[in-house]
Amino acid sequence: MRFDILTLFPGLFESYLQQSLLKKAIDAGLVDIQRWNIRDWATGVHKSVDDKPYGGGPGMLITCEPTFDCVEAVQKAAPQPGRLIMLSPQGRQLDQQLVSELAEEERLLLLCGRYEGFDDRIREGLQPLEVSAGDFICNGGEVPAMLVIDAVIRLVPDVLGDETSSKYDSFSDSARLEYPQYTRPREFRGMKVPDVLLSGNHQEIARWREQESLKRTQERRSDLLD
Structure with missing residues (x-):
């Protein structure tokens, strides 16, 4: 899967792209991430990409010409056109759905705003x-773009070592929160792992997890059960 990040600050992604699961996915050729600086399409001596809003008001707005030129050029940079995503507080809220x-997309273009927006x-x-x-x-669309990438790559085939991992994440199974999980040691500072998880009875474990998932959702995000 390919991501094209369109931003005024491509350097913000430098460390992010070199860490953990994302770096492994890139190295394995499962994910391709390209960064583009909108300012490269600006004209004039100062390469300006922003201007004052008509009608007055605080801050500056990103202007049309360099943005249109950047998006149109990036769309042509690969055989497969991408779906254009604008990171905006006015948009559809990012959720697991x-x-x-x-x-499901083969390519996403992530358009990151700055200043007072576009x-x-x-x-x-x-x-x-x-x-x-x-x-x-946020100060810009870059951190939200990272959130989109982080969430989406988990569903790209072969990115996760265990392909069932994402299935049991919170919000992935019937819109409920994930059940509590434990590892060694069995007891730590008086806190014990529930006996059912040590029983080896997979039916009882599955039943316990279902109950705990529902309980946790009711306690913390009852709106998900409406």
């Missing part, structure tokens, strides 16, 4: 899928 949909004609003209990381504001 959306992650699953995005994982000239709205970028949204109107390029028709991206707007995606929000949640009801909060």
Whole structure:
């Protein structure tokens, strides 16, 4: 699967791309990530990509011309056109259902905003899928883009060592939170692993996990059960 990151700060991804599961997936050829600097498509002496909003107001907006030129050039950089994602607090909230949909794509273009956002004609003209990381504001779209990549690659075949791992994640199974899990030692500072997990009775273990998943969801995210 290919990700193209369109940003004014490609260096923010330098360390991120060199860590853990993502690096292994890239090295194995399962995931391809390309970074593009929107400023490379800016014109003029100062390579300006932003300007003051019409009507007044604080901050600056990313302008149309370099953004359109960047997106259109990046779309042509691979044989397979990609689905354009604009990271925006006004977009569809990222959840596991959306992650699953995005994982079906062969290529995603992640358009990262900065400052006060984009000239709205970028949204109107390029028709991206707007995606929000949640009801909060980040300094830019780069961290939300990392969240999208991190979540989506888990569903790319062969990225996870155990292909059943993602199946039991929170929100993946009937929109419930995951059951509690334990490892060695059996007891730590007076806290013990539940006996059922040591019983070897797989039916009882499955029943316990189902009950604990439901209990945890009721306690912490009852809205998921509505």
